[in-house]
Amino acid sequence: MHSDSKNTDHITPDSEYRGLIGLVPTPLRGFALLARFDRPIGWWLLFWPCAFATGLAGDIREKWPLLLWFLLGSIAMRGAGCVYNDIVDRELDAQVARTASRPLPSGQVSLSAAWIWLVILCLTGLLVLLQLPYEAQIIGMASLILVAAYPFMKRISWWPQAWLGMVFSWGALVGGASVAGGWPEAEIIWLYAGCIFWVIGFDTIYALQDVEDDALAGIRSSARALGDNVRFGVLAFYMLTIGCWAMAIWTKRPDPIALLALVPVGLHIFWQIGTLRVDDPNDPLIKFRSNRNAGLFMFLACATLGMAG
Numbered sequence: 001m002h003s004d005s006k007n008t009d010h011i012t013p014d015s016e017y018r019g020l021i022g023l024v025p026t027p028l029r030g031f032a033l034l035a036r037f038d039r040p041i042g043w044w045l046l047f048w049p050c051a052f053a054t055g056l057a058g059d060i061r062e063k064w065p066l067l068l069w070f071l072l073g074s075i076a077m078r079g080a081g082c083v084y085n086d087i088v089d090r091e092l093d094a095q096v097a098r099t100a101s102r103p104l105p106s107g108q109v110s111l112s113a114a115w116i117w118l119v120i121l122c123l124t125g126l127l128v129l130l131q132l133p134y135e136a137q138i139i140g141m142a143s144l145i146l147v148a149a150y151p152f153m154k155r156i157s158w159w160p161q162a163w164l165g166m167v168f169s170w171g172a173l174v175g176g177a178s179v180a181g182g183w184p185e186a187e188i189i190w191l192y193a194g195c196i197f198w199v200i201g202f203d204t205i206y207a208l209q210d211v212e213d214d215a216l217a218g219i220r221s222s223a224r225a226l227g228d229n230v231r232f233g234v235l236a237f238y239m240l241t242i243g244c245w246a247m248a249i250w251t252k253r254p255d256p257i258a259l260l261a262l263v264p265v266g267l268h269i270f271w272q273i274g275t276l277r278v279d280d281p282n283d284p285l286i287k288f289r290s291n292r293n294a295g296l297f298m299f300l301a302c303a304t305l306g307m308a309g
Helices: 019-023 026-034 041-057 060-093 111-129 134-156 160-168 170-180 186-217 222-252 256-275 283-289 291-308
Strands: none
Touching: 026 060, 026 111, 041 060, 041 160, 041 170, 041 186, 041 222, 041 291, 060 111, 060 134, 060 170, 060 291, 111 134, 134 160, 134 170, 160 170, 160 186, 160 222, 170 186, 186 222, 186 256, 186 283, 186 291, 222 256, 222 291, 256 291, 283 291
């Protein structure tokens, strides 16, 4: 932890009693915080790859109920992932100022209760999975291997963000398979690859908040690995993002005009780099959260192209 109080005053705690969370009955509030219901940006970022693939693979006007199932699944499974991650990381979280207030290290929720809550959330995700075609169910179940391994990546790799990229982008494969009624096609694979690089980029920005605490706790991250080159590194990942997404669109519709659909999302993510203040304690979180808008721009691009055929 930082010894200087001035360094901790600015830190936004990872669990906050604001908005709707403040209205949740006290006995249940810890469970809502454990699943990060106070932080909707997480399930938005998990939902968007599902929505991208659903829009690109077919006419979104015919598939909107599928989007609602994906939204429910994203909320449940993001919550489950957070609970599992907190169970595994409860001792490390107690050493980091931003995460020390989480329900498990703070004692607000017991370990056994956290395991029960995890099962409930997973069963909700299973309900969503059962609404999908057989191939999509197989792909969705395969993601559990990646999810289970993720909390350990920060202990053995300097690039846990790459693993998170595979996990958070998996919905693109599930969405593509759900619309196609079979295995994902080539454009969905390109879309998935682009989403991986997108996640690495924005989660590296997110990790800038914890560089000092992570170093003290021995936690590895792409932000620490890149050091003073973090801005260039994120730029490279975002360029790979746009390149892969351009290939996805070109594979779907080989028309240069179709690539113009990427202009809004491209401008947005490169704006993040151009205005990122690495040394500002608050700016990385602002830029990270802005990816909800980047996801919206990309969804609109995919949905437009999908409706155009």
